[in-house]
Each structure stands twice: as C-alpha cells, then as structure tokens.
C-alpha cells in the first residue's frame with residue numbers, strides 16, 4: 215500500500231520536473247545581458263565576439279538551446295560554465311555539500327526546537343511560559359532573516375567574538391547562519407505544533423483515552439503528538455524550499471561557499487549554464503522535500519495511504 | 524449491593540451551574556436509565572461519575588458520588604485514573620470519532636489491560652482477541668490489525684465496548700451508545716449491553732433519549748430536565764403511572780406505546796439552555812398544567828409507589 219503510494223507520488227514528479235526546467239530556462243534567458251560581455255577582452259573585434267557566441271551555441275534558437283541542455287543532462291552533462299570555464303556539475307558538486315550541511319542543521323534546529331516549544335506552550339499551565347513562547351513566535355514570524363543575521367553578526371561575531379563573522383571554516387562558522395535561517399522556522403513550527411495540539415485535544419477520542427485511565431503524559435506522547443505532527447510535517451516539507459531559499463541570501467551575507475553563493479555570482483555574470491544548473495538543483499530539492507513530506511504523512515496516517523491509491 | 528450512589532450532585536463551569544440536585548443510585552446487575560431530551564444534563568452526569576469534568580473546565584461544587592463505598596467527588600487524579608478504565612468503563616456516543624484514527628484497533632484495546640491488569644502486550648492481545656470474540660466481532664485477530672476507518676459504526680462501537688470491558692469493570696457508563704448508529708444496529712448494541720450486564724453482573728448506567736429503550740432494558744429510570752432530576756423510580760412504576768408531566772410527555776412520544784399521542788413525535792418547544800434555566804419548576808415553561816406556584820418554587824419530590832416526582836401537583840394529575 216505504502217509502496218504503491220510512493221510510486222504514484224514519485225511518478226507525478228516527472229511532469230513537474232519538465233515544467234520547472236522550461237520555466238528555469240526561460241527566466242534565465244529573459245534576463246537582459248549575456249555572458250559573452252563578461253568574457254571577451256576589452257577591444258576585441260565583433261567577429262571575435264560572434265565566434266564566442268557560436269562556440270557556446272547562443273546563436274541557435276531558444277528551442278534548440280533548451281533541448282540541447284535537457285538532452286545533455288540525460289548524460290549527466292550540465293554544460294560548462296561560460297565565465298568560470300569549468301563543468302557545471304563540478305561546480306555544483308563542490309558547493310552543494312556546504313548548502314546541504316547548512317540546510318540540514320537549520321532544518322533540524324527549527325523542527326526540534328519548534329516542536330518542543332510548541333508542545334510546551336500547548337501543555338503548560340504557567341501563564342509566564344505561555345506568554346514567553348507566544349512572544350517568541352510573534353518575533354520569529356515577523357523579524358526578517360537578513361536583519362537578524364546582521365544583528366547577530368554585530369553582537370555575537372563582532373562584539374563578543376564568539377563566532378566567526380564569515381566563511382565556512384570549522385563548525386562554529388555554522389552557528390550564526392543556522393540560527394539565522396532556523397529562527398523563523400522555529401517560530402513557525404512552534405505555532406503549528408501548538409495550534410495542532412490544542413485542536414486535537416478537543417477531539418472526541420481524547421475523552422475516551424482519558425476514560426481508559428491513561429495519564430495525560432501517555433495521551434500526549436502516544437496519541438496527541440502523532441496527530442499534531444501531521445500538519446507539522448506538511449509545513450516542514452514546504453519549509454525545505456524556504457530554508458534553501460533562505461540559504462541563498464544567508465550564504466551571501468555570511469560569505470559562505472554554497473549553492474546560493476554560486477547562484478548569485480553566476481547571476482551577476484549571466485553565466486547561463488551555472489544559473490540553470492543551480493536553480494534546477496534547488497527546484498529538485500524542493501520537489502524531493504515535498505515528496506518526502508507526503509510520504510512521511512502517508513506513513514503516519516492510514517487514511518491518506520488509502521485515499522490516494 | 525449498591526455500586527453507585529450519586530447524591531445532590533451540583534456541577535459548575537465558572538459561574539454557571541448546568542447541573543444541580545442530581546441524585547440516583549444503582550446496584551450490581553442493574554441497569555439505570557437516564558433519560559431526557561438533549562441538553563438536559565445527561566452527559567454532564569456521566570462525565571461527573573468518570574471524573575472527566577475538568578477536561579471541559581467543569582467541576583463538582585456540591586454533593587457526592589459514592590462508588591463501591593468510596594467517595595469520588597474530590598478524589599485525586601492518580602487514584603481516579605486507576606478507577607477509570609479499570610473499574611469504571613465509559614462508552615461514548617459517536618463511534619465514528621471515538622477511536623484514534625492513526626492507530627490500529629488492537630493496540631488501542633490492549634492498552635487497557637496493559638495499564639490496569641499489568642499484562643504484557645502479548646497477554647493483553649490474547650485477551651483483546653478473546654473479548655472481541657465474546658462481543659460477536661467476526662475474525663477478532665484480523666480486526667486487531669485494522670484501522671478504525673476501515674470498520675462500520677456498529678463494529679467500532681463494539682470495539683469501544685471492548686475497551687470499556689477490557690479490565691473487567693464493575694460499572695459501565697454508556698452515554699447514548701446507539702444514537703449515532705443505524706436502527707438495526709442500535710437494537711444489536713442494546714441487546715449486547717443487556718447481555719453483558721446479566722453475564723458479568725455489571726452495573727450499567729444507560730443514558731438515552733429513547734424511552735422505548737428504557738422500557739426494554741432498564742430496571743430503574745432517572746428523568747432529567749434542564750440539569751435537574753424531575754422523576755426517578757423503577758421502570759415499572761414510571762411507565763405504569765408517570766407522575767411528572769415531563770415524563771408523561773416523553774412516554775407520550777413513544778410511537779405505538781400505550782398512552783402515546785399519535786400526533787406527537789416530540790414535545791413542543793425546546794429544553795432551556797443553562798443560560799436561561801427557568802425559576803421554580805424547570806419544566807413550567809412547557810408544561811400544560813402550569814400554575815403560578817410553578818414559576819416561583821422548586822418542587823420537592825413526592826413519592827408514589829416505587830417512584831418519586833418533583834412536581835407541585837404530582838398525584839393530582841391523570
């Protein structure tokens with residue numbers, strides 16, 4: 215049942231991937247300017263320029279260029295960076311681990327801390343704790359990430375010098391970027407967990423759980439939290455895209471290597487193959503995230519498993 | 524032997540008191556029916572007995588609930604938890620929503636024996652299969668691996684009954700156990716409960732708004748209206764000679780019963796909500812025999828054979 219579900223759900227990725235590749239390709243080619251301007255030496259003749267345009271296939275119609283790009287990808291060839299003059303696949307392979315590490319830590323941070331905070335605020339009787347978590351949620355959902363990043367750099371890196379200002383050397387360089395990306399996520403996850411817990415607690419079956427003589431803690435961990443995790447998983451799956459998007463700016467602010475830095479630099483240079491390749495990787499990560507989220511939900515909820523197959 | 528005795532129970536949610544002066548008692552092997560239209564306070568009475576009022580923010584403000592010689596009003600939560608599911612079982616109204624949809628049937632029933640009888644999960648499962656069998660559930664071992672949404676309402680209600688029975692309780696509280704079910708299934712469930720009371724010598728509180736169910740299965744009846752008991756007594760006494768106009772009206776609505784009004788399927792008007800409980804006799808706003816005193820004084824109980832009714836004119840009317 216579950217395997218069938220995963221299979222059909224994965225099948226749906228094919229049309230989505232095709233549309234995404236088209237959109238990425240079009241957007242990139244609609245940006246004014248072209249990479250050749252960044253490439254040729256000052257004072258080159260128009261014929262030199264024309265030769266380069268032909269060399270990179272930019273003289274072909276946009277359709278031919280698209281199918282060439284897609285066709286090559288089936289052989290694992292993402293093209294060659296026009297300005298950086300290296301295979302795009304290499305560039306991605308070199309930068310991806312940094313982004314994945316950052317993303318994974320930010321994801322773990324926002325889900326673990328968010329779920330714990332949300333659970334505490336939904337179950338505590340203490341008004342002070344409730345107010346504190348509520349304030350935190352409000353702050354986390356309204357403060358923009360880049361502003362927070364600048365504040366934290368000023369305070370923790372420049373003033374206290376606990377963590378490095380930038381770069382990706384050592385684990386301590388991860389702390390501030392992870393906090394920056396994760397902060398909004400913590401607030402979101404805490405809020406969703408809290409609301410879901412308060413909702414499920416009102417359901418009929420909870421009365422019967424109490425009538426069985428189960429303790430409140432047993433009911434919380436065995437029954438309420440699994441229910442509350444359903445919307446949390448949905449939001450976390452969507453969050454994967456958001457975190458990667460956040461990683462793009464945060465990598466830039468903290469001058470960390472990674473897919474985001476690569477993308478921003480390549481955009482500046484109109485390096486089409488690199489922009490296309492990294493955007494496609496990001497899109498793929500978002501799609502995989504959603505897929506994982508859906509599968510996780512199907513594993514948790516028998517009703518979903520059945521409804522979709 | 525008296526299993527449950529509720530005396531002058533009063534329940535409040537903050538400043539409002541939807542239940543007051545509720546008394547009834549019941550022995551082993553007996554079925555007590557609590558009847559009344561919806562909003563009369565039947566569920567609150569049930570929740571009081573199970574100590575579950577705090578879930579919805581309510582509390583017992585007066586009176587006592589004696590279960591097998593033990594005072595339950597004010598009993599600390601850890602002690603109450605041992606009784607709930609252990610010696611007192613609850614069956615709720617809507618089986619469609621009374622099981623955890625994310626868990627298989629088996630573990631949900633097993634949990635009770637694990638908790639109250641100290642069984643291992645394997646022992647508890649054997650017991651679950653056994654109980655499901657006695658409740659006439661086909662292929663009990665297979666059912667244990669099913670999820671609630673894969674079963675019919677009647678089957679789910681049997682599962683709920685199995686959970687209530689899993690630790691061999693002395694008292695069952697069934698809050699409208701058949702209201703949400705098909706008519707044919709309703710009869711099966713009522714018969715099942717009736718058999719259980721006889722086989723296991725249980726005390727059963729059967730809450731219903733169906734007078735014909737009471738006539739078939741109960742030994743005693745408590746008629747509730749607007750959070751108060753208006754009449755109580757043995758089934759025979761109350762069906763033979765109902766003293767309270769509300770009881771008379773309820774019986775009048777049973778299709779085909781002796782003394783039934785052919786044109787009436789329900790009593791005109793509605794039960795007042797807790798926010799506008801009438802002064803004096805709670806029923807006076809809908810009573811055909813209303814007199815000035817009914818609007819000012821709460822009537823005391825007047826005994827008549829094996830029943831007692833809270834009506835200023837009990838015995839005077841026929």
Ligand SMILES: Nc1ncnc2c1ncn2[C@@H]1O[C@H](COP(=O)(O)OP(=O)(O)O)[C@@H](O)[C@H]1O
Nearest residue numbers: 536541560561562563564565566567579796797
């Ligand atoms: N949690 C609550 N807070 C306030 N009033 C309540 C609550 N639960 C029930 N009541 C009130 O108590 C009265 C009796 O309700 P209930 O016991 O559910 O009636 P029944 O089960 O007979 O239909 C109703 O007027 C209802 O509005």
Ligand SMILES: [Mg+2]
Nearest residue numbers: 565566698699
């Ligand atoms: Mg009710």
